[in-house]
Amino acid sequence: MENNIDKNIPKRNNKELFAMLLYLATPIIVQNLISNSLVMIDTVMIARLGETAVAAVGVAGRLNFILMLIVFGFYSGAGVFIAQYNGSRQFEKIRTPMSVIVVIGLLLTATFTVIALFFGEGFMRIFSKDEEVIRLGIVYLKYLAISFIPGGLAFSFVIGMRSTKDPKFPMFASIVSMSVNAILNYCLIFGKFGFPQLGVAGAAIATSIAKMVELAMILYTVYLGSRKILRVFPRDFLHIDGDFFKKYLQLSWPIILNEALWGLGTVMYSLAYSKLGTIPFAASQMAQIVNDILLVFSFGLSAAVGTILGNKLGEGKRDEAIADSRVIMKLAVMIGLTTGAVVILILPLVPKIFGVEGESAQLIRDVLIVRAIANCFVTFNWTNVTGILRSGGDTIFGLLIDAIPMWCIGVPVALLGATVFGWNLQLVVVATVLDELAKFVIGLPRALQNKWANVLVEEQ
Secondary structure (H helix, E strand, O other): OOOHHHHHOOOOOHHHHHHHHHHHHHHHHHHHHHHHHHHHHHHHHHHOOOHHHHHHHHHHHHHHHHHHHHHHHHHHHHHHHHHHHHHOOOHHHHHHHHHHHHHHHHHHHHHHHHHHHHOHHHHHHHHOOOHHHHHHHHHHHHHHHHHHHHHHHHHHHHHHHHHOOOOHHHHHHHHHHHHHHHHHHHHHHHOOOOOOOOOHHHHHHHHHHHHHHHHHHHHHHHHOOOOHHHOOOHHHHOOOOHHHHHHHHHHHHHHHHHHHHHHHHHHHHHHHHHOOOHHHHHHHHHHHHHHHHHOHHHHHHHHHHHHHHHHHHHOOOHHHHHHHHHHHHHHHHHHHHHHHHHHHHOOOOHHHHHOOOHHHHHHHHHHHHHHHHHHHHHHHHHHHHHHHHHHOOOHHHHHHHHHHHHHHHHHHHHHHHHHOOOOOHHHHHHHHHHHHHHHHHHHHHHHHHOOOOOOOOOOO
16 A cells, blocks of 8 residues: 655665664564563463462453553653654753653552552452452562562663663563573472472562562663663752653653553453453463463564664654655564464464363463454554654554554453353454454554654754
C-alpha cells in the first residue's frame, strides 16, 4: 500500500538500516528472552507445587505488570526526547528528561509498594474466590513488593541507555540478574543447598534480590563508569525546567494513558479467564508465558525502531526516517508470521515442559493456536504504535489505536463471553485478540500518511 507521498521519499540503504536494527534490537531481544524464559522457569518450578500455586502467582503478578506498564508509559515519553536530543547531539539536555523519569519512577513504585503490602488481599479477591489462591497470592505480593522500587529505578536508566544507542550493558546486567534469580528460585522454592523451603514466597524473594543486583550494576556503570550523560543528582530534581515539563506532559500523557488503559485491559482479560475457574486460568497463564517468549523478537524490533527513527528525526533527516519506516513495517509482518509458525511447531512440547496432562494440556494447546494466528497483527501493532508513531510524537493517535479497539471490542466481548454467554477458554481468548485486527486496520493508514514524523527538539 503506497501513496503519492512515497514518490518523494529517497531510497535508503537497507543494509545500513538492518545493521542498526540488529545492533540495537539484539541486546533487547536477549534481555527480554532471558527475562521471559526465567518467568517460564519460575512457572515450571511453581507448577510442581500445583495449579493453585500457578494461579496465585499469575494473579499476584498482575499488580507488578500494571506498575511496569504505567512506568513504561512515563518513561517512553522521556525516551522520545532523549533519543532526539542524542540525535541532535544536545547531550547536556538529556539530564532533564532523565531527572523527570527518576522522580516519577520513585513515586510510582513507592505507591505500588504500599498497595502490595497493605491492600494485597483486596487485589487478589478481584480475580479469585479460591481462598487458597488468595492466601498464596498475598504471601507472594508481600515479598515481591520489595522489588518494585529497585526495579523501577533500574528501568529508568535502562530506557536512557537504549535511547542513546547503548543497549548492551542493560543486556549484561539483565543476564546477571536473571541468573541470580534462577539459582535462588531453585534454592528457595524447594529448599535446596541448605536454604529454607519457602514455596511461592521463595520465588518472590529471589526476584527481589535479583532486582537489587541489577540496580547495583546499573548505578555502578552510570555513576562510576563512562555513561556520564545519564547521571542525575538530587539537585537536578529541584531544577527541572518548567517549559520542558510542559512539553513532556503534552507528549507523554497519551502514552501514559495508553499504557494504563492497555494494562488495565489486559488485566480485564485475566479477570475474564479467572471467571472460568482455576484450571483454565492457570492454563491461560502458562500458554501466555510461552507466547511471550517468542514475542521477544517483536518487542526488540519495536524498541529499536523508536530509537532509530527518533535519532533520525533529531538529526533533521525526516525523509530518511519515513523511508526506514516503510522497510520496518514489512519486516514486522514477516517477524509476526514467523513467530506464529514457531508457536504451531512447538505445540506438542509445551504441556510436557510444564508437566501437565489432560484438560490443562489441551487448554494450553488451544490457547496457543489462537495466539499464533494473532501474532502477525500483534507484532505490527507494537512496532507501529510504540516504535514508529511515538518516535515522532504522534502519541494521541497511538492512544486511539490501542485503546478504542481494546475497550470497545476485546474487553466487553471477553467479559460477556466468560460471565454471561458461558463460553469456554478458547472462545474467550479469541475475543481478546479481536482488537489486534482492528488496530492493524486503523494503524496501517496512519503510518503511511507520515503525520507521525515530527521533529520535537529545537536545533542548537
